[in-house]
Amino acid sequence: MNCGQALEQARLILTDSGIDEPFLEGEILLRHTLDVDRATLFASLNEELTPVQVALFLQLVERRRLGEPSAYITGSREFFGLDFKVDRRVLIPRPETELVVEKAIDLYRRNKYDTMADIGTGSGCIAISLARHLAGVHVYALDISSDALEIAAQNSLLHHVQDKITFIHGDLLEPLPGPVDIMIANLPYVKKTEMNLKSEPELALDGGVEGLDKINNLCRQAPGKIIPGGRLLLEIGQGQAEAVKAIIHNTFPDGVIDIYKDLSGIDRVVSVRLTG
Ligand code: GLN
Numbered sequence: 276m277n278c279g280q281a282l283e284q285a286r287l288i289l290t291d292s293g294i295d296e297p298f299l300e301g302e303i304l305l306r307h308t309l310d311v312d313r314a315t316l317f318a319s320l321n322e323e324l325t326p327v328q329v330a331l332f333l334q335l336v337e338r339r340r341l342g343e344p345s346a347y348i349t350g351s352r353e354f355f356g357l358d359f360k361v362d363r364r365v366l367i368p369r370p371e372t373e374l375v376v377e378k379a380i381d382l383y384r385r386n387k388y389d390t391m392a393d394i395g396t397g398s399g400c401i402a403i404s405l406a407r408h409l410a411g412v413h414v415y416a417l418d419i420s421s422d423a424l425e426i427a428a429q430n431s432l433l434h435h436v437q438d439k440i441t442f443i444h445g446d447l448l449e450p451l452p453g454p455v456d457i458m459i460a461n462l463p464y465v466k467k468t469e470m471n472l473k474s475e476p477e478l479a480l481d482g483g484v485e486g487l488d489k490i491n492n493l494c495r496q497a498p499g500k501i502i503p504g505g506r507l508l509l510e511i512g513q514g515q516a517e518a519v520k521a522i523i524h525n526t527f528p529d530g531v532i533d534i535y536k537d538l539s540g541i542d543r544v545v546s547v548r549l550t551g
Contacts, residue, residue: 276329279320281305285336292340300345304335307349342473355404359430364422366479368400371537372461375510375544376404378535379459382506382546383409388456392417392500394447394493395462397479399427399440405459406436415451417443420478447489448496458501461510462489486512490519494526503551508544516542523547 276284285301294300306316308331309324324332338348346352346367352359354368355376361367379391379401389411393402396416406414418424424442431437443450463479466486470477482488490509501507507530511519516534523530523545530547537543 277321277323278305278309278316281324281329281332282320285332288336288340294339300339301336303345303349304339305332308332308335344474347474352398354398354400357400357404357407357434359398359400359403360426360433361398362426363474364420364476365398365426366475368398371539371541371543372401372510373404374535374537375459375461375508376401378508378544378546379405379457379506380408382457382508383412386456386504388505389413390415390455391457391459392448392451392455394451394458394460395419395479395489396427396442397423397461399430401459401461402427402440403430403434403436406431406439407434412439414440415443415455416440417445417447417450419444419446420476423476423479447493448500451500454500454502455505456502457506457508458497459508460490460493462493464490464510464512464515466512482512485518486515487518487522490515491522494522498526501549503549505549507547507549509547510543511545513541516545519545 282301286297289297289300308328335348339345344367346361347363352361352368355373359368390413392415394417396402396418399416402414402416416427421444424444428442431440464482464486465480467484470481520532527547527549529550533546534542535544
């Protein structure tokens with residue numbers, strides 16, 4: 276079997292079991308099997324695989340077919356152009372979360388900001404992307420899960436930004452040492468009834484009955500933890516923009532709110548500029 280045939284076989288198996296993007300998923304698994312990048316794989320479609328490689332590849336395809344996310348199978352996921360180590364202890368970074376990183380980078384560059392906080396850092400993908408792109412920034416990365424912090428710390432070493440990030444264990448803002456210029460949070464916001472857990476940690480997704488429990492709690496704790504003139508950037512779920520605006524209005528009546536849509540046209544990021 277050559278590489279091209281292996282990809283075709285994976286596509287057929289994964290299509291049959293209703294897996295989304297079967298060709299891409301097969302490609303990710305074959306690249307992992309052969310430890311090659313995309314360009315190398317596509318330049319070697321006619322090359323024969325060894326029997327051991329075929330067996331290993333088909334094992335991975337079978338795990339995917341049974342529902343295990345490919346990021347957990349390969350142990351990594353690309354986010355904002357960087358590879359992050361992930362396992363079952365953290366949420367798999369989502370492409371739509373790149374929006375909150377883009378907004379934070381833009382705000383940092385246009386203002387005299389220094390410090391940021393990433394609340395519920397998980398794999399560390401937001402904090403680490405920011406640290407990689409912004410000279411002079413310091414990021415506090417907080418999480419209630421010490422397992423997640425362990426992975427985030429490993430990712431910071433992998434991307435050589437460990438000196439720009441302080442990892443802190445604790446519940447939401449309680450352990451944050453002082454006010455920051457920009458606070459970013461991709462908190463769990465999935466409604467309890469819409470939770471469809473396959474492999475990811477419940478702690479990273481469950482936002483309570485309306486999905487807004489954690490966002491609500493964070494906003495309640497936020498006064499005094501962001502400087503006047505600073506920003507709060509929240510990732511939200513589909514259909515939550517109005518409810519989140521109301522929550523923010525309660526805590527920061529003078530805050531200036533902007534909403535940004537992701538590439539699918541869904542309201543995804545709520546930005547608040549604190550006046551004063
Ligand atoms: N966007 C994620 C999902 O729908 C949820 C992420 C979160 O709760 N912060 O699976």
